[in-house]
Amino acid sequence: MQRTMIRDTVAQIGEEVLLQGWVHVRRDMGKLAFLDLRDRSGIAQVVLVPAELSERGKAAMKELRPEFCVTVTGVIQKRGEMQVNPNVPTGGIEILAKDVEILNAAKTPPFELEDTSGISEELRLKYRYLDLRSSRMLRNLELRDKVITFFRSYLHARGFLEVETPNLTKGTPEGSREYLVPSRLHPGRFYVLPQSPQQFKQLLMVGGIERYFQIARCFRDEDQRGDRQPEFTQLDIELSFVDREDVLSLIEGMMIELVKAVTLNKRISQVPFPRLSYAETMEKYGSDKPDLRKDKNDPDELAFAWIVDFPMFEKSDAGGIQAVHHPFTSPLPEDRDVLDRDPLKTRANAYDLVLNGYEIFGGSIRIHQRELQNRVFELLGLDADTIEERFGHMLEAFEYGAPPHGGIASGLDRIVMILANEPNIREVIPFPKTGDARDLLMGAPSEIEETRLKEAHIQIRKPQIANRKT
RNA sequence: GGACGCGUGGUGUAGCCCGGUUAACACGUCUCCCUGUCACGGAGAAGAUCGAGGGUUCGAAUCCCUUCGCGUCCGCCA
Numbered sequence: 001m002q003r004t005m006i007r008d009t010v011a012q013i014g015e016e017v018l019l020q021g022w023v024h025v026r027r028d029m030g031k032l033a034f035l036d037l038r039d040r041s042g043i044a045q046v047v048l049v050p051a052e053l054s055e056r057g058k059a060a061m062k063e064l065r066p067e068f069c070v071t072v073t074g075v076i077q078k079r080g081e082m083q084v085n086p087n088v089p090t091g092g093i094e095i096l097a098k099d100v101e102i103l104n105a106a107k108t109p110p111f112e113l114e115d116t117s118g119i120s121e122e123l124r125l126k127y128r129y130l131d132l133r134s135s136r137m138l139r140n141l142e143l144r145d146k147v148i149t150f151f152r153s154y155l156h157a158r159g160f161l162e163v164e165t166p167n168l169t170k171g172t173p174e175g176s177r178e179y180l181v182p183s184r185l186h187p188g189r190f191y192v193l194p195q196s197p198q199q200f201k202q203l204l205m206v207g208g209i210e211r212y213f214q215i216a217r218c219f220r221d222e223d224q225r226g227d228r229q230p231e232f233t234q235l236d237i238e239l240s241f242v243d244r245e246d247v248l249s250l251i252e253g254m255m256i257e258l259v260k261a262v263t264l265n266k267r268i269s270q271v272p273f274p275r276l277s278y279a280e281t282m283e284k285y286g287s288d289k290p291d292l293r294k295d296k297n298d299p300d301e302l303a304f305a306w307i308v309d310f311p312m313f314e315k316s317d318a319g320g321i322q323a324v325h326h327p328f329t330s331p332l333p334e335d336r337d338v339l340d341r342d343p344l345k346t347r348a349n350a351y352d353l354v355l356n357g358y359e360i361f362g363g364s365i366r367i368h369q370r371e372l373q374n375r376v377f378e379l380l381g382l383d384a385d386t387i388e389e390r391f392g393h394m395l396e397a398f399e400y401g402a403p404p405h406g407g408i409a410s411g412l413d414r415i416v417m418i419l420a421n422e423p424n425i426r427e428v429i430p431f432p433k434t435g436d437a438r439d440l441l442m443g444a445p446s447e448i449e450e451t452r453l454k455e456a457h458i459q460i461r462k463p464q465i466a467n468r469k470t
Numbered sequence: 471g472g473a474c475g476c477g478u479g480g481u482g483u484a485g486c487c488c489g490g491u492u493a494a495c496a497c498g499u500c501u502c503c504c505u506g507u508c509a510c511g512g513a514g515a516a517g518a519u520c521g522a523g524g525g526u527u528c529g530a531a532u533c534c535c536u537u538c539g540c541g542u543c544c545g546c547c548a
Contacts, residue, residue, distance in 0.1 A: 029505055
C-alpha cells in the first residue's frame with residue numbers, strides 16, 4: 001500500500017491508508033489508547049483498540065513511547081460531533097488502527113520537543129536532529145525554502161543566470177579574516193574560503209553574463225554575533241550596464257513581492273523605501289542601520305530603508321586609509337575629482353538596505369576601469385608589486401572591454417530570521433555553529449591525525465601550556 | 471582581546487540579596503488503574519554530592535577567591 005501523508009488524510013475519509021511517522025503524544029486510557037502521529041506534513045490522531053488490532057499492533061500499543069518511528073495502517077473515519085478537535089487541521093478525522101509496526105524505538109529525548117523555547121541552545125545544538133523535529137525548526141526551514149525559491153524564480157523571470165563560483169579560491173589580506181585551506185599538491189601554499197564571491201561575480205560581468213545571481217555560501221573567520229555566523233548564505237547579485245537606480249529598484253521590487261509571497265501578517269511601513277544618506281542617518285540615528293519602526297516591539301512591522309552615499313574610505317588603525325565597503329567600489333560620479341584632492345571626503349557609490357535595525361543588503365556600483373581601480377589600490381597604500389600580485393587578474397580583466405557593472409548581496413539568513421520573528425540567525429540555519437565557532441553535533445573543529453597533517457604539509461606549533469601558579 | 475549576565479534531578483525554574491534540620495515546584499521518566507482522550511486523568515515511585523576547586527564559618531546552593539562552561543554586547547565583521 002502506498003504511503004499517505006498526514007496532511008492528506010482529511011480528504012480520504014472511509015479509506016484504508018498506510019501512514020508513517022513518529023509518535024508525537026500517546027494517551028493511554030487503559031483498554032483504549034490514542035496516538036498523535038506526526039510526519040512532516042502534520043499531526044493526526046490514531047485510535048488504538050485491541051479488538052481492531054493485529055497481534056503485532058496489540059503488542060505495539062503497550063510499547064509505544066514518544067518519538068518511536070512507526071508504520072500505522074488503518075481506516076480514516078470521521079469523528080463524532082463531540083470528539084471533533086477544532087484546534088488541529090486533522091481534528092475532524094481519526095485513524096482507526098488495524099496494525100502498528102514499530103520501525104525503530106526511541107530513547108527518551110534529552111528535552112521535550114513540543115516547545116523548545118526554554119531549552120538551552122547548547123543542548124538543542126548537540127541534539128540538533130531532534131530539535132529539527134520541533135514545529136519551530138520545521139516552520140523556519142520551510143520559510144527559508146520559500147524565500148530561496150522566491151528569489152530564484154523572481155530573478156530567473158528577469159533574465160538572471162544562476163552561476164556557481166569556487167569555494168577554493170585566493171586570499172586577500174584586506175577585509176575580514178579568511179579560513180585557510182592547505183594545499184596537498186602545492187606545499188606551503190593555501191587556498192582560502194571566500195568571504196564573498198565578489199571578484200568572481202565581477203569577472204562574470206567581464207565574461208558577458210550581464211545578469212548573475214547565486215545563493216552563495218560565504219565564510220568569515222571573525223567573532224560571532226546573533227546575526228553573524230562563520231559560514232552564512234548570501235543572495236549574491238551582479239548586473240552589467242546599470243546604475244544605482246537600476247539596482248535599487250530591482251531589489252526594492254523584489255523585497256516587496258517577497259513579503260507578499262511568504263508572509264501573512266507582515267506590513268511594510270513605507271513604500272517606496274525611504275532613502276537616507278550615510279551622513280543623515282548617522283546624524284539622526286547615530287547608526288548606519290537604524291531601526292525605523294514606529295513601534296520597535298512590533299514584529300509585524302517591516303521598516304525598510306536605503307542608506308546611500310557611504311564614505312569611500314575611513315582611517316585605519318595603522319594610520320593609513322581603508323575601504324569602508326571594499327576596494328572595488330566606485331566613487332559617486334560627482335565625487336570623482338574629490339578622490340584625488342581629499343580621499344577621505346569621497347563618497348562611494350555604495351548602498352545598504354536596512355530592515356528593522358539589520359543590514360540585509362549591501363552593494364555598490366563597481367569600478368570597471370583599470371586606471372581608476374589602480375588609483376584606489378594606491379590610495380589604500382598598496383605598492384605596485386602588491387597590487388599586481390593580489391589584484392593583477394582584476395586589473396587585466398578590466399582591460400578587455402569590461403562593462404560598467406554593479407550589484408548587491410544579501411544576508412539571506414538575516415532576512416529569514418526577521419521574517420520568522422527569530423532572535424538570531426542560528427534559528428533559521430539547520431546546523432549552525434556556536435559563539436566560538438564550534439559545531440556541537442559533529443564536534444568540529446577537531447584534531448587531525450599526524451599522517452593527514454603531513455600530507456597537507458602542516459606542522460602544528462604546540463599551544464603553550466599555561467604556567468601553573470605555584 | 472574586553473565588559474556584563476547565567477550555571478540547582480533528564481528539562482525548565484524557585485531558593486542565594488539576609489548562611490541553619492529530609493533543597494521546593496512544574497514538565498518528563500518508571501509502576502499500577504482507567505473505552506473518547508487530544509497538554510487526558512488518578513494513585514504511587516525513582517531521580518540533584520546545587521558546574522568544579524579552594525577559602526571564611528560551629529554550619530555554605532547561599533558569603534569571598536580562583537577556574538571551567540554557556541549567552542549577550544563592545545572590539546572585529548574589505
